[in-house]
Amino acid sequence: MNSPTPFSLSYSRFLMLFGIFLLCSHLLSHAARPVLLPSPQSVEWRKGHFRTDRPFRLENLAKRQAEPVLQALPCLKLHQDMQTKRVVRLELLPETTGDNPEAYRLEASRDTLLVQAAGRMGFLRAAQTLRQLQSSRGIACCLIEDRPAFAWRGGMLDVSRHFFSVEFLKKQIDVLSSYKLNRLHLHLTDAAGWRMEIKRYPLLTAMGAWRTDSLWKEWWNNGERHYASSRTPGAYGGYYTQEELRELVAYAAERGMTIVPEIEMPAHSEEVLTAYPELSCTHEPYKQADFCPGNEETFQFLKNVLTEVMQVFPSEYIHVGGDEAGKASWKDCPLCQKRMKELQTDRVDDLQGYLMRRMGEFLGQHGRKMLGWDEIASPGLPRGTAVMVWRDAQQARQAAGWGCDVVMSPGAFCYLDSYQDAPPRQPEAIGGYLPLEKVYAFSPTDGLPDSLRAHVLGIQGNLWTEYIASERQVEYMLYPRVLALAETGWRGTDAKEYGQFRERAAAHTGTLRTQRAVAAFDLRHEVGERPETRSTLRHKALGAKVAYALPYHPYYASTGPTALTDGLRGGWAFKDGRWQGFISKERFDVTVDLGRNEKIRSVACNFMQACGAEIYYPSVFRVSVSTDGRQFSELSNERFPFSADEQQGVRTLCWKGRAVRARYIRIQALPTAHGGWVFTDEIVVL
Numbered sequence: 001m002n003s004p005t006p007f008s009l010s011y012s013r014f015l016m017l018f019g020i021f022l023l024c025s026h027l028l029s030h031a032a033r034p035v036l037l038p039s040p041q042s043v044e045w046r047k048g049h050f051r052t053d054r055p056f057r058l059e060n061l062a063k064r065q066a067e068p069v070l071q072a073l074p075c076l077k078l079h080q081d082m083q084t085k086r087v088v089r090l091e092l093l094p095e096t097t098g099d100n101p102e103a104y105r106l107e108a109s110r111d112t113l114l115v116q117a118a119g120r121m122g123f124l125r126a127a128q129t130l131r132q133l134q135s136s137r138g139i140a141c142c143l144i145e146d147r148p149a150f151a152w153r154g155g156m157l158d159v160s161r162h163f164f165s166v167e168f169l170k171k172q173i174d175v176l177s178s179y180k181l182n183r184l185h186l187h188l189t190d191a192a193g194w195r196m197e198i199k200r201y202p203l204l205t206a207m208g209a210w211r212t213d214s215l216w217k218e219w220w221n222n223g224e225r226h227y228a229s230s231r232t233p234g235a236y237g238g239y240y241t242q243e244e245l246r247e248l249v250a251y252a253a254e255r256g257m258t259i260v261p262e263i264e265m266p267a268h269s270e271e272v273l274t275a276y277p278e279l280s281c282t283h284e285p286y287k288q289a290d291f292c293p294g295n296e297e298t299f300q301f302l303k304n305v306l307t308e309v310m311q312v313f314p315s316e317y318i319h320v321g322g323d324e325a326g327k328a329s330w331k332d333c334p335l336c337q338k339r340m341k342e343l344q345t346d347r348v349d350d351l352q353g354y355l356m357r358r359m360g361e362f363l364g365q366h367g368r369k370m371l372g373w374d375e376i377a378s379p380g381l382p383r384g385t386a387v388m389v390w391r392d393a394q395q396a397r398q399a400a401g402w403g404c405d406v407v408m409s410p411g412a413f414c415y416l417d418s419y420q421d422a423p424p425r426q427p428e429a430i431g432g433y434l435p436l437e438k439v440y441a442f443s444p445t446d447g448l449p450d451s452l453r454a455h456v457l458g459i460q461g462n463l464w465t466e467y468i469a470s471e472r473q474v475e476y477m478l479y480p481r482v483l484a485l486a487e488t489g490w491r492g493t494d495a496k497e498y499g500q501f502r503e504r505a506a507a508h509t510g511t512l513r514t515q516r517a518v519a520a521f522d523l524r525h526e527v528g529e530r531p532e533t534r535s536t537l538r539h540k541a542l543g544a545k546v547a548y549a550l551p552y553h554p555y556y557a558s559t560g561p562t563a564l565t566d567g568l569r570g571g572w573a574f575k576d577g578r579w580q581g582f583i584s585k586e587r588f589d590v591t592v593d594l595g596r597n598e599k600i601r602s603v604a605c606n607f608m609q610a611c612g613a614e615i616y617y618p619s620v621f622r623v624s625v626s627t628d629g630r631q632f633s634e635l636s637n638e639r640f641p642f643s644a645d646e647q648q649g650v651r652t653l654c655w656k657g658r659a660v661r662a663r664y665i666r667i668q669a670l671p672t673a674h675g676g677w678v679f680t681d682e683i684v685v686l
């Protein structure tokens, strides 16, 4: 028998040790590597660190423009030593960055840290990267060449439904700007509260900024929706003074963020029209949501308000809302009718177009641009008008086709008030399901032809706060999902890879939670999508024809008449294309034709409840069967009490029993007394 020679033994041992050494050094170099988010456009890692705790020379050729870099590395100031060859060099170099003011170049070696940018904004972005490159060992050696893919990388916070303090807004600016987001859009006005001091119209805040229900849901649902004064016992609310807002604007600008104010018009204006009812068509407080566009006073009011808004906010874009106008009172209002005659139109929609156009012109006369939700899009808006798309790419195509720029924030990908994880395990939210992966998957140019893509200014996440009453909950819903938008907005839409993004997002979530006191959702506990969605279910009704006594709603058609027998179950999102929706006052009543008589032991149907979206479990579930399609015998008829305890979930209602033979199965589900919707995804027959 051959025994291994001493040489072969030591050689194989050498190989093994060498392998372990290589693996360890690989792991160590990887472990030490900073986790950058958003990813730079180009990064080349090098060995070692530039130690910031050792002496060096500072060559600041960019002077004040480079201040953000010095602020990011305060220890730089402490160790200046003109004798050393170690150097920090800050250069104004327009040609390295092209024409993008946010571009920068950063090179760190063991004895040189070089930062180049065309101006302050580029140094600011470089500084934000430097903060992520730092560790106790200094700045990781690397070469980074970087620039944003999109100019607009925004986050919207609704401060109307629930009010949040200036200090809290500053904290969010600190965090959001560290991920290179550059717009904070404040939804300052809505039915639930007016939040900006307007000196000319004091009642807007004296009355419209306060209510006695602190929770929006109770205020909205208790039937009264009344306002209060700040002195009313239990008054909830508040507003920002112009001085506070100016300070906030300056605070944000220091960090490379622009605050974009939104003043809603012509709708979502119940608070204005209660404080100043003469601006509505009927002049009745507590009755109207829409301004009267037939009344010249409306225009004077809006111009006066926007004048004060422009005095406080230097933003190029002023957001004028424009969404969801009901326009109901315009049809019967003499002033609106007169205006329509002047405009030679019989469409109330044209009144909104008229109002938006006049506002856009007014803003243009003051050197600003109008921005509004996608309902403002129409041909003939002033040049430079931008549309914030909240519905889908179809709205973007239309607006861009009319020459508007667009900011993409479609609800399906960018509404961060949706559940971020399995709803039964989450605090109550408005509904829907938008996990990190789906936010990350969004590309703002999707659905637009090449010829219109240049109109896309960028991307924005929106946090509506109907169901978000606390600062902790704001943070919980924002982070980490807003990081996915930061990544797409900065890095762009190419070469996305969710697995590695999720690792980086998880690392940053950990840092946010432990080092920056941000109440971010902990990705380590993510449960994810309903497991049922992953497979196709085989059962006796698969592919069977379904006859609908009452039709499904076209908005929630799923795949149409085959949806309930296609074997595909819906996920947590009622808009995921697998759920079929019925306006429940018309009941759910379908008959499945198996094609021939079969032995049946169970008939089951999933139903969704999503209270925020007014989707409820049915109150009655009835199953009957027939061999000829005419004579049916009832197998079950069960009642279920309504309960809102389960805010969002999926429940299977089922008949199970001794086998029967039948070809036709009729399923009826009756609504609750609350009305709303019935949503189902599959009829499962075994």
Ligand code: ACM
Pocket (backbone or CB within 6 Å): 323, 324, 373, 390
């Ligand atoms: C919106 O969600 N109504 C803009």
Ligand code: ZN
Pocket (backbone or CB within 6 Å): 280, 281, 291, 292, 293, 294, 295, 329, 330, 333, 334, 335, 336
């Ligand atoms: Zn009117």
